[in-house]
Amino acid sequence: MPKWLRMFALPIVALSLVAAACGSDEPADGGTATDGGTTAECNADITVGVALDVGGLGDKSFNDAAAAGLDQAIADGLVCEDNTKFVEADNTGSNRDENVQALADEGFNLVVGVGFAFSEGIAGIAADYPDTNFAIVDGFANAVDDTLTNVADLTFKEQEGSFLVGVAAAQYCQCDTIGFLGGQTGPLIGKFEAGYTAGAKAINPDINVLVEYIGDDTTAFVNDVKGEALSTKMYDQGAEIIYHAAGLSGAGLFRAAVEADKPAIGVDSDQYLTAAPEEQPLILTSMLKRVDTAVYNAIKQTGDGNFVTGFQVFGLADEGVGYSQSNTELMTADISDVVDGYAEQIVAGDIVVPEDPAEA
Amino acid sequence: MAASPATMPTAHVRERPSWLEPLLVQAAALLLALLISLLIGAVIIILYGEDPIDVYGAILEFAFRDATSFGTVLSIATPLIFSALAVAVCFKAGLFNIGVEGQFLVGMVTATWAALHLDFLPGPLLAIGVLVFAMLGGMAFAAIPAVLKVKTGAHEVVTTIMLNGIAISFLAWALNGPLKYTAGEGAFNVDLRSDKFADNALMPNIGALFGMKSSADLSLLLPLGLVAAALVWFLFKRMRLGYEARAVGSSPGSAQAGGISIGAVQIKLFLISGALAGLIGMQQLLVDKGALVQNYEAQLGFIGIGVAFLGQNNPIGIVFAAIFWGILSRGESALQINTDVPREFVIILQGIFIMTVVIVYQVAKRWAARRQLAREGMIENIDGSAAAVDIDGLSKEDA
Numbered sequence: 001m002p003k004w005l006r007m008f009a010l011p012i013v014a015l016s017l018v019a020a021a022c023g024s025d026e027p028a029d030g031g032t033a034t035d036g037g038t039t040a041e042c043n044a045d046i047t048v049g050v051a052l053d054v055g056g057l058g059d060k061s062f063n064d065a066a067a068a069g070l071d072q073a074i075a076d077g078l079v080c081e082d083n084t085k086f087v088e089a090d091n092t093g094s095n096r097d098e099n100v101q102a103l104a105d106e107g108f109n110l111v112v113g114v115g116f117a118f119s120e121g122i123a124g125i126a127a128d129y130p131d132t133n134f135a136i137v138d139g140f141a142n143a144v145d146d147t148l149t150n151v152a153d154l155t156f157k158e159q160e161g162s163f164l165v166g167v168a169a170a171q172y173c174q175c176d177t178i179g180f181l182g183g184q185t186g187p188l189i190g191k192f193e194a195g196y197t198a199g200a201k202a203i204n205p206d207i208n209v210l211v212e213y214i215g216d217d218t219t220a221f222v223n224d225v226k227g228e229a230l231s232t233k234m235y236d237q238g239a240e241i242i243y244h245a246a247g248l249s250g251a252g253l254f255r256a257a258v259e260a261d262k263p264a265i266g267v268d269s270d271q272y273l274t275a276a277p278e279e280q281p282l283i284l285t286s287m288l289k290r291v292d293t294a295v296y297n298a299i300k301q302t303g304d305g306n307f308v309t310g311f312q313v314f315g316l317a318d319e320g321v322g323y324s325q326s327n328t329e330l331m332t333a334d335i336s337d338v339v340d341g342y343a344e345q346i347v348a349g350d351i352v353v354p355e356d357p358a359e360a
Numbered sequence: 361m362a363a364s365p366a367t368m369p370t371a372h373v374r375e376r377p378s379w380l381e382p383l384l385v386q387a388a389a390l391l392l393a394l395l396i397s398l399l400i401g402a403v404i405i406i407l408y409g410e411d412p413i414d415v416y417g418a419i420l421e422f423a424f425r426d427a428t429s430f431g432t433v434l435s436i437a438t439p440l441i442f443s444a445l446a447v448a449v450c451f452k453a454g455l456f457n458i459g460v461e462g463q464f465l466v467g468m469v470t471a472t473w474a475a476l477h478l479d480f481l482p483g484p485l486l487a488i489g490v491l492v493f494a495m496l497g498g499m500a501f502a503a504i505p506a507v508l509k510v511k512t513g514a515h516e517v518v519t520t521i522m523l524n525g526i527a528i529s530f531l532a533w534a535l536n537g538p539l540k541y542t543a544g545e546g547a548f549n550v551d552l553r554s555d556k557f558a559d560n561a562l563m564p565n566i567g568a569l570f571g572m573k574s575s576a577d578l579s580l581l582l583p584l585g586l587v588a589a590a591l592v593w594f595l596f597k598r599m600r601l602g603y604e605a606r607a608v609g610s611s612p613g614s615a616q617a618g619g620i621s622i623g624a625v626q627i628k629l630f631l632i633s634g635a636l637a638g639l640i641g642m643q644q645l646l647v648d649k650g651a652l653v654q655n656y657e658a659q660l661g662f663i664g665i666g667v668a669f670l671g672q673n674n675p676i677g678i679v680f681a682a683i684f685w686g687i688l689s690r691g692e693s694a695l696q697i698n699t700d701v702p703r704e705f706v707i708i709l710q711g712i713f714i715m716t717v718v719i720v721y722q723v724a725k726r727w728a729a730r731r732q733l734a735r736e737g738m739i740e741n742i743d744g745s746a747a748a749v750d751i752d753g754l755s756k757e758d759a
Contacts, residue, residue, distance in 0.1 A: 087696040094657040102693035128573040186552040216532035
């Protein structure tokens with residue numbers, strides 16, 4: 001259903017809702033609500049606009065990781081809080097390009113697009129704003145237009161981080177069947193699947209990895225209902241643990257995990273820290289994709305005047321990916337020792353993790 | 361639409377020509393609706409603790425501050441013009457085509473196929489070929505519910521909604537199969553997509569003519585949309601099919617008695633609607649992206665229903681409604697950058713606008729009809745007609 005149709009049916013409810021909501025303090029803007037930013041010393045020379053993808057602030061995953069990078073930069077005084085702005089995409093992401101263009105129009109020095117879907121739009125816009133730095137998380141704008149001089153594509157070796165949680169999954173469960181819940185089909189999430197499968201097979205070559213994808217478009221990352229259904233299905237089929245790379249839809253996996261009383265693995269940020277109390281004990285680990293590090297670096301470079309454009313790849317060796325160990329109940333030293341052993345081999349180049357699920 | 365002018369000799373009573381009054385009533389109704397919506401919106405903004413002038417000002421500033429801004433508004437409006445026209449064409453004959461969304465997706469698939477496989481066509485012929493295939497795709501997919509409706513009586517709302525789901529899967533299948541990139545080595549693999557189209561398949565950017573930056577994405581599709589609106593207007597005002605459609609829409613029984621083949625009219629309108637729907641995706645395909653991508657902009661077919669409502673299914677009204685919708689959509693960015701009002705306010709405002717326009721139009725229409733009745737009653741009263749006295753008495757009670 002389109003959004004206006006929903007409002008069409010509920011104008012009066014909307015009125016009363018807004019009336020009720022005006023008491024609470026801008027819940028949609030939580031990311032910038034860190035106090036004290038104005039009193040600390042900060043670099044007032046630069047302005048940073050962050051265009052978020054579908055899901056927006058509060059997705060406890062990808063967008064929040066980018067927001068964390070900006071928050072850290074604010075905390076470190078690289079930019080003043082008043083000089084930053086978050087802009088969320090609408091529910092279908094149709095206004096990504098307009099948001100980026102609007103930020104560039106407003107004269108922000110650095111415009112960050114959070115998500116690969118920004119690539120095309122920024123590739124088309126960047127040349128019109130030569131004095132603006134553009135950074136795209138997971139981007140590929142420089143492949144769309146190789147003449148760009150002001151765009152950085154921040155990419156990650158997700159397969160390496162996923163390999164580590166795959167090792168952790170197989171090592172923890174000592175079982176024959178595990179699961180993978182992907183968001184949108186395609187090569188990007190394929191890297192997560194490939195690494196996870198390869199990691200699990202490094203421990204148990206005969207392990208069976210069940211794979212489910214939520215959908216074919218970006219709304220697959222905001223469909224927690226389907227995420228829960230597919231997760232329950234995999235648990236029912238014998239998966240002892242499931243790893244998700246599905247953004248906000250991953251909330252469905254955690255609910256299914258509680259229902260099945262079986263563990264799950266989070267993605268992008270340390271989801272153990274943000275999960276509900278009943279879900280927390282079941283989250284073995286999370287694949288960390290240091291979107292925050294990448295965003296932080298882009299802000300720092302902009303402030304220092306040495307913004308690096310082109311493709312920038314953050315791997316295990318650059319601490320661009322990793323895994324979390326917050327859940328000490330499940331993630332015992334025995335397991336993390338094994339995982340760390342594999343991590344060393346990857347950094348040393350002894351193991352090359354595949355990007356394509358067909359090769360895993 | 362407004363009640364047909366009286367056939368009685370009333371010209372000496374009225375100074376205004378008979379066609380002007382309904383038009384004036386419509387314009388006044390629209391203005392009133394706009395005013396009411398803005399007032400309701402202002403109440404919400406005030407409840408949120410912001411200044412309505414600031415918020416509306418931010419929206420207007422983002423739409424009109426320079427040529428590029430307005431060009432962006434127009435490029436948002438372009439697909440909505442096609443979408444709303446597609447909805448309106450069917451609606452005139454009482455058909456509710458919810459399947460515009462699906463027809464637009466299928467149109468994108470056929471257009472992509474044409475752009476990739478008809479590349480032997482020289483110069484602008486390729487672009488024209490792509491547009492034709494987009495329309496053919498939309499028509500083919502619209503033919504299914506049309507035939508089902510006429511042959512089996514299956515209601516078009518049910519069939520088109522279900523066909524929308526099929527269209528989404530069809531597009532996904534096409535992108536994963538026959539249309540999947542072949543040359544996309546390296547970084548392009550991050551996103552499932554078709555190969556890039558040849559440059560002569562794309563729509564020329566006309567923004568530069570008006571001093572806009574190329575990122576405004578204003579293309580030849582906008583004038584094409586205006587031409588489409590003019591053609592739809594012509595169809596309903598000047599062509600036999602349009603007359604028949606209106607007859608079927610207002611009273612199928614008498615239309616049939618008058619010798620109109622209802623089924624034939626419905627199928628023809630569905631095909632025209634499908635052709636228009638096929639063009640919805642061209643803005644993103646041939647201007648924004650230059651390829652069919654996995655993250656295509658969806659829902660445009662549904663938004664068209666709202667825009668058609670706003671424009672009261674009138675082609676000229678639709679053009680303005682689409683531009684208006686574009687201003688509001690761009691306002692989502694404006695609100696987030698320049699105010700503390702959440703972007704969802706725009707969605708609320710869009711809903712309020714549609715509601716108010718529909719309600720105010722209905723009220724205005726009844727008011728105009730009653731005025732007409734009252735006037736006729738008065739004249740007949742002089743003549744001493746018994747029926748007329750009744751009508752006069754009724755309208756006095758109502759007033």
